[in-house]
Amino acid sequence: MKKLKYALFTGCTAKESTPEQMMSTLAVAKKLGIELVELTEASCCGASHLQDYDDFLSLVLNARNIAYAEKHGLTMVTICNTCQLNTAMTKHRLDHNADLKAKVNAKLGEVGLEYKGTSQITHFLYAIIDDFGLDAIKKMVVKPLSQFNIAPFYGCHNIRPSELQNETHKGHENPYNPTSLDDLIIACGGVSVDYVEKNKCCGFHAELQAPRTAAVLTGNAVAGAMDANADWMVTPCPLCHLKLDTQTHHASLAIGRDVSLPVLHMQQMVGLALGCTSEELGLKHHVTKVDFL
Amino acid sequence: MDAITSQQVTFKIFRFNEETDYLPFYNTYTLNVTHEEVVLDILNRIKWDHDGSLSYRRSCRHGICGICSIKINGKAILACKSRLFDLIKIFGTDLTIEPLSTKRVIKDLIIDKKDFWEKHAHVNPYLVSDIEETPASEHLVSPHDAEKLNEADYCIQCGACHYSCPALAINEQFIGPAAFAAAFRFSADVRDEGVLERLHIVNQEAQGVWDCVKCMECAEVCPKEVNPIEKITKLHNMIFEAHIAKNNVATRHAVGFAHSIAKHGLLDEGELVRYSEGNIGVLKHVPVALKMFSKGKIVLPWNMPKADKLDEIKKLIKSSSTVKF
Numbered sequence: 141m142k143k144l145k146y147a148l149f150t151g152c153t154a155k156e157s158t159p160e161q162m163m164s165t166l167a168v169a170k171k172l173g174i175e176l177v178e179l180t181e182a183s184c185c186g187a188s189h190l191q192d193y194d195d196f197l198s199l200v201l202n203a204r205n206i207a208y209a210e211k212h213g214l215t216m217v218t219i220c221n222t223c224q225l226n227t228a229m230t231k232h233r234l235d236h237n238a239d240l241k242a243k244v245n246a247k248l249g250e251v252g253l254e255y256k257g258t259s260q261i262t263h264f265l266y267a268i269i270d271d272f273g274l275d276a277i278k279k280m281v282v283k284p285l286s287q288f289n290i291a292p293f294y295g296c297h298n299i300r301p302s303e304l305q306n307e308t309h310k311g312h313e314n315p316y317n318p319t320s321l322d323d324l325i326i327a328c329g330g331v332s333v334d335y336v337e338k339n340k341c342c343g344f345h346a347e348l349q350a351p352r353t354a355a356v357l358t359g360n361a362v363a364g365a366m367d368a369n370a371d372w373m374v375t376p377c378p379l380c381h382l383k384l385d386t387q388t389h390h391a392s393l394a395i396g397r398d399v400s401l402p403v404l405h406m407q408q409m410v411g412l413a414l415g416c417t418s419e420e421l422g423l424k425h426h427v428t429k430v431d432f433l
Numbered sequence: 434m435d436a437i438t439s440q441q442v443t444f445k446i447f448r449f450n451e452e453t454d455y456l457p458f459y460n461t462y463t464l465n466v467t468h469e470e471v472v473l474d475i476l477n478r479i480k481w482d483h484d485g486s487l488s489y490r491r492s493c494r495h496g497i498c499g500i501c502s503i504k505i506n507g508k509a510i511l512a513c514k515s516r517l518f519d520l521i522k523i524f525g526t527d528l529t530i531e532p533l534s535t536k537r538v539i540k541d542l543i544i545d546k547k548d549f550w551e552k553h554a555h556v557n558p559y560l561v562s563d564i565e566e567t568p569a570s571e572h573l574v575s576p577h578d579a580e581k582l583n584e585a586d587y588c589i590q591c592g593a594c595h596y597s598c599p600a601l602a603i604n605e606q607f608i609g610p611a612a613f614a615a616a617f618r619f620s621a622d623v624r625d626e627g628v629l630e631r632l633h634i635v636n637q638e639a640q641g642v643w644d645c646v647k648c649m650e651c652a653e654v655c656p657k658e659v660n661p662i663e664k665i666t667k668l669h670n671m672i673f674e675a676h677i678a679k680n681n682v683a684t685r686h687a688v689g690f691a692h693s694i695a696k697h698g699l700l701d702e703g704e705l706v707r708y709s710e711g712n713i714g715v716l717k718h719v720p721v722a723l724k725m726f727s728k729g730k731i732v733l734p735w736n737m738p739k740a741d742k743l744d745e746i747k748k749l750i751k752s753s754s755t756v757k758f
């Protein structure tokens with residue numbers, strides 16, 4: 141197989157509150173022989189909030205990030221659902237609106253950059269599944285996760301709106317019955333658990349503005365996974381991870397029931413199956429202890 | 434012409450009659466469906482051939498009256514517009530048919546949409562304009578101006594988004610995606626003079642746009658591609674542009690991103706929480722923050738990473754900013 145190479149947009153969380161996400165991304169990429177060129181010039185994508193304040197500024201900043209991936213001539217991979225949404229949404233809007241693209245490029249021109257639209261944007265989850273391939277992963281598994289019931293938590297922004305999903309992923313995942321993460325769990329030898337909340341929202345983005353709504357959503361998600369007999373949860377999104385891993389106290393109070401499960405990043409799950417160590421995967425950085433190892 | 438193909442499907446249908454039942458139950462039917470059939474055809478077949486008491490709403494059968502919306506395996510659809518074969522592709526051949534909201538059932542698939550209409554009425558969903566009763570000429574809207582509605586006027590009030598919105602399911606005050614789309618539709622109309630009042634309504638805490646969790650479900654589910662979350666974003670923008678954004682946790686949370694990016698290129702997560710909540714409000718986050726700190730999840734201010742070519746980012750923020758707070 142030709143060596144896979146991508147431009148990595150890390151986002152901010154990987155550099156701050158989820159160091160384990162960065163560590164496990166690099167560890168898994170190394171195991172799989174995937175080369176990641178980090179876009180160190182990239183700015184924050186605005187996390188779907190900057191655009192509420194200043195939509196045009198958000199477009200310009202995201203277009204700039206993509207322009208750097210284009211400079212490398214590489215597909216951009218994201219490791220955060222919301223980074224994926226904001227970046228892919230920017231690409232979608234600029235690629236379908238020549239006026240807007242020209243306006244954005246007028247600004248980028250001031251710093252010697254241009255958004256062309258030549259780079260694809262995909263989440264690392266889909267890069268692994270679509271480009272590396274589940275069968276190839278399966279062959280590399282040295283420590284299958286067969287003793288675990290694992291609850292996939294997809295996170296909204298990778299699966300909705302599906303309009304973007306179809307543009308960026310070959311998987312054509314349906315947001316009402318997503319399968320990618322389930323397939324990956326199975327490829328890693330685990331048992332995937334079905335529950336209603338797997339494609340629902342964790343509430344992260346309204347945590348400060350609407351704390352009760354956000355806490356109930358988190359509570360429902362973890363409760364759903366627990367009731368389906370999951371040993372732990374897995375997610376491709378560090379923001380979902382933060383919510384599910386660090387906020388279960390509030391969530392439990394909000395739904396009137398004690399809920400808590402270990403939550404792994406998608407990369408950590410793959411890493412475990414491929415034989416990476418707990419240290420390499422940064423499992424010590426979780427607030428809800430990863431107690432099954 | 435394509436040959437008619439058919440598939441066997443098992444339907445589980447939600448049943449409840451307030452007058453005779455204590456609890457809802459499900460009836461199961463196994464039927465052969467053809468590639469031409471939509472869900473409404475199946476409901477009709479069940480009603481006409483099996484059980485005349487099955488109740489559901491339908492009228493236009495052309496995806497325009499918005500009355501036939503129900504849920505299939507949790508996905509809100511228009512019964513008259515959704516082909517069985519498309520649904521089988523997503524869910525397989527076991528399909529569960531339920532009302533849009535089981536909490537609001539009157540009978541079987543029929544619900545009371547009272548809250549939907551109340552929310553709709555709440556946003557002044559009409560043109561506010563001081564026009565003469567007998568104008569000499571029509572008040573024309575140019576095609577260019579009509580485009581500003583961004584297809585928000587395509588809404589058929591089916592309620593699919595409203596009864597799929599998680600923020601609304603938890604917070605009953607929340608106005609909800611369809612009514613927000615309506616608020617935008619009239620506020621974006623060049624003839625309208627009621628924008629400010631409408632923006633004040635959608636700017637209120639708890640009921641307003643700030644309580645949206647951004648799950649994107651309303652964009653996904655809408656059968657008319659109204660894309661309510663896009664309109665919600667535009668309402669946010671209009672609130673800032675009209676200078677009526679209140680200085681509160683929600684607005685500071687949006688603005689905080691711009692501050693942080695201007696300083697570091699990246700988001701300073703800790704500072705965003707402090708800036709949004711204020712020095713006192715932030716205290717409630719201390720217990721979680723301490724736990725996170727002990728796990729190496731908090732970067733202290735002096736260690737805050739910065740994006741390369743920060744001067745470039747700063748320059749773009751200066752030249753591309755379009756609003757002030």
Ligand code: SF4
Nearest residue numbers: 151152153185187223
């Ligand atoms: S979504 Fe979060 S992690 Fe991604 S760039 Fe934006 S702020 Fe950073």
Ligand code: SF4
Nearest residue numbers: 295296342344379380
């Ligand atoms: S699931 Fe949570 S973090 Fe993920 S996109 Fe939805 S709100 Fe954001």
Ligand code: SF4
Nearest residue numbers: 598645646648649651
């Ligand atoms: S994006 Fe907002 S309004 Fe739309 S369904 Fe989700 S929470 Fe509701």
Ligand code: SF4
Nearest residue numbers: 588589591592594655
């Ligand atoms: S916005 Fe779309 S989904 Fe919502 S009520 Fe209108 S037509 Fe139905």
Ligand code: FES
Nearest residue numbers: 494498499501513
């Ligand atoms: S019957 Fe009118 S929209 Fe379906």
